[in-house]
Amino acid sequence: MTTSSPTRPIRLGVQIAPQHAPYEKIRDTAAQLEEMGVDILFNWDHFFPLSGPRDGLHFESWTMLAALAEQTRLVEIGALVNCHSYRNANLQADMARTIDHISAHGTGTGRFIFGTGSGWFERDYDEYGYEFGTVGSRLDALARDLPTIEDRWGKLNPAPTRDIPILIGGGGEKKTLRIVAQHADIWHSFSDAETLTRKLGILAEHGAAVGRDTAQIEISVEVGKQSTADADDLRVRGATLFTLGITGPDYDLSRIPEWLAWRDGINAG
Template sequence: MTHRNVRIGVQIAPQHAPYEQIRDTAAQLEEMGVDILFNWDHFFPLSGERDGLHFESWTMLAALAEQTRRVEIGALVNCNSYRNAHLQADMARTIDHISAHGTGTGRFIFGTGSGWFERDYDEYGYEFGTVGSRLDALARDLPVIEERWGKLNPAPTRDIPILIGGGGEKKTLRIVAQHADIWHSFSDAPTLERKLGILAEHGAAVGRDTGEIEVSVEIGRKRLEDADELHALGARLFTVAVTGPNHNLERVADWLAWRDAKNATG
């Protein structure tokens, strides 16, 4: 397995807070030392007041790319259904360049998934389909996105990392084995251990060493002891979520201290 340091990502839910507050929280998180800033790709809140304040993902990511200097940025995750595959590639490449100021190397992570929030589809006029049809579309579109990156002028500043979210064992993990640099799930330790075994089987089938894939998990309400178990299984990216109206960053500070202790001991 490839050696990696532990990283902490923070998902700032783009809901229930004015944009100015989200912008200021992003600046504070970068100053605190988080590794990645995420949002999510939805059109309505996922919790709290269903018609509360909410902002669009990709335009916000472009603004964060200009605002920040060090952190990587991305959606956790993009919904593949909402945009043409070629357009997704071009948007990703553009944000990659926006985020490259000062270093010449972009900081954009292309986090993506098949979509699931039916209200988004219904109110914005997308065909919801089925879980299977949406996963099939993701499998179809990822090669198109990768091919488009090879045609754009200017090209991306780096090989844009692909993060795929989801834990479906028949289709999703096969797509992960084929395309992902990072795999994100909400697994506890026993679930992660089982799914990593299945991911390795898919990797063998498609000729990919899945040890190359960075394993990402949602911390949620997990304890440090839970994270230790996930770390022992190979997880190296741990994500924390914050949401409006008040962005409480105390837990983020605790997890950053845990990260630093893990990395100090190798």
């Protein structure tokens, strides 16, 4: 069993679903969450709502992240997750570097997390004219292009302000976890405790195959429907980043104080 790193703090991320709300509401929610003290603000990279009215209000991910980078001062920001299929790999690298610099105001160090995945929402592909392909072909494209993204970061002028963290989402055991072992600084999944233990074992096997110690990777889990007691179980199995999803039109923040208090109690102890 993998255990939490004693040097890695517990962090709380909140995914603000960019659906069913005007942008002003999203902007104000982000400001409120930063004031409350969350560690990371995420959105998602889709073109249509994933729940609620099919054609409800919805906004694009990357342009919003650039605005949040300028608006905020302390929180890290990123997509949970970017869909790799929607943009050229070199362009993604340049966009990420630019947001990294936008977010560096005041400190000189950027706060952007490059969260990415292979994509899955077929409506996005169909209506925006992308080839949907198969699960395997989309994962192969992600594996092929991540080295291109990393290489482009080394060529851009100015360079990123830091080594931009790569977060990879998904739990596929043959391909996704191998990509995680090769490239990720953070791995995100929707695992319960038992599943997390099993998948961390598989991740370690991939790490051994590619020559990487996967204990270096921060483990992130979605806990929107779980309790802090459930999170305690996930924590002892290796998770240190916990994410909650909220959606428009109202963006209910009522559970955030409980999770912040849980985080702070662990980090203080």
